[in-house]
Amino acid sequence: MENEGINVLKNQGYAFEHNYGHGQQHLAPLLLTLLLLAFLFHTALALSCVHYQEVRAELATAAPSS
Numbered sequence: 001m002e003n004e005g006i007n008v009l010k011n012q013g014y015a016f017e018h019n020y021g022h023g024q025q026h027l028a029p030l031l032l033t034l035l036l037l038a039f040l041f042h043t044a045l046a047l048s049c050v051h052y053q054e055v056r057a058e059l060a061t062a063a064p065s066s
Contacts, residue, residue, distance in 0.1 A: 045052040
């Protein structure tokens with residue numbers, strides 16, 4: 001479970017490694033906190049909101065393939 005969460009944070013658009021490297025004292029922890037809050041809200045919405053699931057499914061089918 002832990003590795004899956006880290007994988008999502010690094011590879012699914014959250015740019016975990018990039019955001020955490022900024023700032024000397026306060027910016028890096030602030031960015032990390034905001035990033036984890038966004039991840040929490042996205043996960044909660046994905047599990048509980050039908051409308052969010054429909055939008056995500058529509059965006060996945062509309063995305064150009066690389």
